[in-house]
Amino acid sequence: xxxxxxxxxxxxxxxxxxxxxxxxxxxxxxxxxxxxxxxxxxxxxxxxxxxxxxxxxxxxxxxxxxxxxxxxxxxxxxxxxxxxxxxxxxxxxxxxxxxxxxxxxxxxxxxxxxxxxxxxxxxxxxxxxxxxxxxxxxxxxxxxxxxxxxxxxxxxxxxxxxxxxxxxxxxxxxxxxxxxxxxxxxxxxxxxxxxxxxxxxxxxxxxxxxxxxxxxxxxxxxxxxxxxxxxxxxxxxxxxxxxxxxxxxxxxxxxxxxxxxxxxxxxxxxxxxxxxxxxxxxxxxxxxxxxx
Amino acid sequence: xxxxxxxxxxxxxxxxxxxxxxxxxxxxxxxxxxxxxxxxxxxxxxxxxxxxxxxxxxxxxxxxxxxxxxxxxxxxxxxxxxxxxxxxxxxxxxxxxxxxxxxxxxxxxxxxxxxxxxxxxxxxxxxxxxxxxxxxxxxxxxxxxxxxxxxxxxxxxxxxxxxxxxxxxxxxxxxxxxxxxxxxxxxxxxxxxxxxxxxxxxxxxxxxxxxxxxxxxxxxxxxxxxxxxxxxxxxxxxxxxxxxxxxxxxxxxxxxxxxxxxxxxxxxxxxxxxxxxxxxxxxxxxxxxxxxxxxxxxxxxxxxxxxxxxxxxxxxx
Numbered sequence: 041x042x043x044x045x046x047x048x049x050x051x052x053x054x055x056x057x058x059x060x061x062x063x064x065x066x067x068x069x070x071x072x073x074x075x076x077x078x079x080x081x082x083x084x085x086x087x088x089x090x091x092x093x094x095x096x097x098x099x100x101x102x103x104x105x106x107x108x109x110x111x112x113x114x115x116x117x118x119x120x121x122x123x124x125x126x127x128x129x130x131x132x133x134x135x136x137x138x139x140x141x142x143x144x145x146x147x148x149x150x151x152x153x154x155x156x157x158x159x160x161x162x163x164x165x166x167x168x169x170x171x172x173x174x175x176x177x178x179x180x181x182x183x184x185x186x187x188x189x190x191x192x193x194x195x196x197x198x199x200x201x202x203x204x205x206x207x208x209x210x211x212x213x214x215x216x217x218x219x220x221x222x223x224x225x226x227x228x229x230x231x232x233x234x235x236x237x238x239x240x241x242x243x244x245x246x247x248x249x250x251x252x253x254x255x256x257x258x259x260x261x262x263x264x265x266x267x268x269x270x271x272x273x274x275x276x277x278x279x280x281x282x283x284x285x286x287x288x289x290x291x292x293x294x295x296x297x298x299x300x301x302x303x304x305x306x307x308x309x310x311x312x313x314x315x316x317x318x319x320x321x322x323x324x325x326x327x328x329x330x331x332x
Numbered sequence: 333x334x335x336x337x338x339x340x341x342x343x344x345x346x347x348x349x350x351x352x353x354x355x356x357x358x359x360x361x362x363x364x365x366x367x368x369x370x371x372x373x374x375x376x377x378x379x380x381x382x383x384x385x386x387x388x389x390x391x392x393x394x395x396x397x398x399x400x401x402x403x404x405x406x407x408x409x410x411x412x413x414x415x416x417x418x419x420x421x422x423x424x425x426x427x428x429x430x431x432x433x434x435x436x437x438x439x440x441x442x443x444x445x446x447x448x449x450x451x452x453x454x455x456x457x458x459x460x461x462x463x464x465x466x467x468x469x470x471x472x473x474x475x476x477x478x479x480x481x482x483x484x485x486x487x488x489x490x491x492x493x494x495x496x497x498x499x500x501x502x503x504x505x506x507x508x509x510x511x512x513x514x515x516x517x518x519x520x521x522x523x524x525x526x527x528x529x530x531x532x533x534x535x536x537x538x539x540x541x542x543x544x545x546x547x548x549x550x551x552x553x554x555x556x557x558x559x560x561x562x563x564x565x566x567x568x569x570x571x572x573x574x575x576x577x578x579x580x581x582x583x584x585x586x587x588x589x590x591x592x593x594x595x596x597x598x599x600x601x602x603x604x605x606x607x608x609x610x611x612x613x614x615x616x617x618x619x620x621x622x623x624x625x626x627x628x629x630x631x632x633x634x635x636x637x638x639x640x641x642x643x644x645x646x647x648x649x
Contacts, residue, residue, distance in 0.1 A: 065450075065551075066450075069447045069450055069452065070452070072443075072444075072447060073444065073447055073448070073452065073458050076444055076462065077458060077461045077462060079519075080461065080462050080464065080465055080519065080522075080523070081461050081464055081465075083465075083476055083477070083480060083519070084464060084465065084468065084476075086476070086480065086487065087472070087476045090479065098479070098485075099482075099484075099485045100485060101484060101485040101490070102490050103485060103486070103487045103490050145372045145373065145376075148369040148370070148372060148373075149369065149370055149372065149373040151369055152365070152366045152369040152370045153370075156362050156365055156366040156369070157362055157366075158362060158363045158366035158367075159363070161366075164370065164373075167377055167381075170629075171377070171381055173576060173628065173629065173632050174385075174625055174628055174629055175576070175579070175580045175601075175628065177580055177582065177601040177604060177605075177621075177624070178385070178388070178604075178621045178622075178624045178625040178628070179380070179381065179384035179385055179388060179621065180604070180605075180608070180621070181388055181391065181604070181608045181614055181617050181618050181621055182383070182384035182385075182387035182388050182391060182618070183380060183384045184608070184609075185387075185391075185398070185614065186379075186383075186384070186387075201376075201380075202376065202379075202380040204372070204376075205372050205373065205375055205376025205377075205379070205380065206373065206376030206377060206380050206381060211373065236362075236365040236369075237365075240369075261467075264469065265469040265470060265471070267470065267471055267582070267583045267586065268582050268583070268586075268601070268605070271586075272605075272609060283469060283471045286471050286472070286475065287471055287586065287587060290475060290478075290587060297479050300475050300479070301475070301476070301479065303472075303475075304468075304471070304472035304475045304476060305472075307469050307471065307472050308467065308468050308469065308472050311467045311468075311469070312467055314467075315463075315464075315467045319460070322467070323463065323527055326466060326524060
């Protein structure tokens, strides 16, 4: 089945005369949806509110939703007493490098697996599927030992390189996309004497921009969210991404909830902006992905 | 408009290989190009997937602690694992998480998607809002919910107190810790299912539903007997993805409970992390990793193998 993830909605069913039971069903349906929306969204507002609360208000009972007085102390503290600016910058750089690297590497592999004929192609594609299924965590012990022996601990390399070189999800996604590009295009180009390299970058990549955008978004989001990998490999605060930084802050007894919520808000903001401005690609990338 | 159309369910079903059209070699040195283009992935596959998987198997027969010398101890790690109550508890916890979180996410996602698909006004707004928690990193969601679940001043206990429910020790209670962890996972994950299922529901042919309706079938019957079977490929896709990601649950427990209380929320990945990086039991952790690989792989294969029992594909290929 070809599943199309698309933001379009089908035209709503044209309503005939609204009968009693129909009306009741509509009312119940809206009530359920509104309650669900509150349950899903209210915690996020709560997090935002808490980040502007004075320390004492976060442990006050009964809880109060509106910060009183409204203060930026939590943000000031986490930037002044903890390297939160560095954490955010690290997360941004790590995610950007991983994303750009993945895009290039995935284009190369996906093109070979979709358009070139060679021995072992089936086996290579099978390996992509298997890699999709079996998670990193099952291999983290030997990978850690390997990284340690080549001196990559406390660098960004163990966080970036394995994703760039082994982004099975990206290869899978782009391969599916490449296979839908009409072959006539590269046949014509090949007859004109274009090399494989030219065909890939001049024909396939420009035609695949929507898929590449989805892949870029999902790789960025996943890298930004990753906790376990940087947790294992990086313990120098100067190099930590924000996920590990917040986790460390949580581990300190002195950390107050408003600081933690301020950190959490800061870690959400870039993803939230991405969602607002590139909703189509975020939703596509994530629903296709889901299992990183 | 370009639509990303992936053959996801087909690929999950069976790693089909699409045969290249039999045509003369278009590109000179196709083999060389293939080798060149696949070099980065081949290095990654070898260095970060094949060798580590094998290395974990080899290490699982040793008692290496990363510092001292390495000794071959045969199946001792496996014997220790299988006879330790802790390991079975961890396996049980992971199964508990998966068996509750995956069906719950699917049921809630399907329910809300069905409501949105009734021609609801403001459908786009609802959908966008319900998707929002997906954008919150697990670390941030874990912190947020830890605060909301605080026994003495948490908002959840406050809200429940209006219903006359006494304050609960959510994350430190033996029986409530795992459900609390699951709640966070479901809160964060349902949005994805809603979007997936809504797209599938919108793909169901209206004519089929109207025909059934004319035959006198009620809306619930139509949904259960007709619509759900038609979208089983999407449900299956979501179940597989949910299965694989639930087995890897780590972030919530790391942030919210550190595996406690009394190991109630200790999951397989957390156990590998603990044994390997806290206790430096590299051999023991490798044995758990190897079993973990086999479990994930085995369950996925079983799910794919037996999907014919309940997944209906209307069009092949």
